[in-house]
Amino acid sequence: MVLDLQEEKSVVKSIQTAPKLSADVAKNIVYDTRNLNLWYGDHHGLKDVNLSIYENEVTAIIGPSGCGKSTYLKTLNRMVELVPIVRTSGEIVYRERNILDKSYTVEELRTRVGMVFQKPNPFPKSIYDNIAYGPRIHGIKNKKILDEIVEKSLRGAAIWDEVKDRLNQNAYGLSGGQQQRICIARCLAIEPDVILMDEPTSALDPISTLKVEELVQELKKDYSIVIVTHNMQQAARISDRTAFFLSGEVVEYDKTDVIFQTPADQRTEDYISGRFG
Numbered sequence: 001m002v003l004d005l006q007e008e009k010s011v012v013k014s015i016q017t018a019p020k021l022s023a024d025v026a027k028n029i030v031y032d033t034r035n036l037n038l039w040y041g042d043h044h045g046l047k048d049v050n051l052s053i054y055e056n057e058v059t060a061i062i063g064p065s066g067c068g069k070s071t072y073l074k075t076l077n078r079m080v081e082l083v084p085i086v087r088t089s090g091e092i093v094y095r096e097r098n099i100l101d102k103s104y105t106v107e108e109l110r111t112r113v114g115m116v117f118q119k120p121n122p123f124p125k126s127i128y129d130n131i132a133y134g135p136r137i138h139g140i141k142n143k144k145i146l147d148e149i150v151e152k153s154l155r156g157a158a159i160w161d162e163v164k165d166r167l168n169q170n171a172y173g174l175s176g177g178q179q180q181r182i183c184i185a186r187c188l189a190i191e192p193d194v195i196l197m198d199e200p201t202s203a204l205d206p207i208s209t210l211k212v213e214e215l216v217q218e219l220k221k222d223y224s225i226v227i228v229t230h231n232m233q234q235a236a237r238i239s240d241r242t243a244f245f246l247s248g249e250v251v252e253y254d255k256t257d258v259i260f261q262t263p264a265d266q267r268t269e270d271y272i273s274g275r276f277g
């Protein structure tokens with residue numbers, strides 16, 4: 001599909017304006033997960049999960065290995081469907097529509113919900129082409145518009161100053177921390193509504209980790225962020241709400257201060273004080 005300049009501008013405008021419709025924002029809930037159950041074959045991976053994700057907040061998902069954190073995150077963009085043996089029941093209402101309903105296409109969902117993975121995974125392309133990839137798929141070919149999107153996204157991911165003079169160099173030449181911010185910029189280039197992050201700093205050194213954490217704080221002004229982390233200090237530092245998962249269940253979900261200072265459930269207290277996990 002080739003668009004003329006006027007059409008491209010209108011595509012850009014619709015991508016930029018669509019996700020943040022105020023009429024969508026009943027009670028500021030972005031995702032409302034209702035009685036979600038998930039099975040991998042016979043294994044009951046998520047059990048009656050009820051969880052609301054709020055707009056312009058950072059929501060942390062914590063819990064010991066194998067408790068279902070990544071599984072839950074991957075239901076929010078339906079990536080979990082890539083596993084053929086997966087079955088789900090319940091609802092995940094995103095902006096007032098159930099995304100588990102077959103009429104909701106994955107393609108539509110992925111224009112709204114971006115994802116950043118544990119290991120930085122830039123494409124083996126130039127920095128510029130990494131960022132322009134998504135917009136090009138959406139039909140944007142005009143160089144000036146792509147230039148603007150690339151700069152805005154790299155600025156948004158706090159890496160513009162570091163890469164602006166080498167946009168045509170391969171992204172693989174960057175450090176791990178820089179690559180992760182390129183991946184975040186790539187995510188921003190499609191103007192998502194929500195950003196899902198699956199342990200985005202676990203492969204990074206402490207300084208890069210700090211930069212990504214600062215970035216997450218900045219990004220929540222414009223996006224809603226759900227972050228899976230093993231690092232409880234990180235959850236305490238950067239999230240507004242925290243959900244503690246155990247064996248596929250949400251044991252406790254509350255404001256992060258409450259979870260870390262006055263948890264209601266003994267199992268939460270035991271976990272955050274390092275007694276297990």
Ligand SMILES: Nc1ncnc2c1ncn2[C@@H]1O[C@H](COP(=O)(O)OP(=O)(O)OP(=O)(O)O)[C@@H](O)[C@H]1O
Pocket residue numbers: 040043045063064065066067068069070071072083230
């Ligand atoms: N593709 C799969 N097929 C079968 N079982 C799976 C699959 N992926 C995950 N599981 C199982 O589902 C449960 C939850 O896994 P999940 O990866 O969501 O946990 P997690 O809390 O993210 O763990 P970790 O912190 O180790 O990444 C585990 O028992 C895991 O073995």
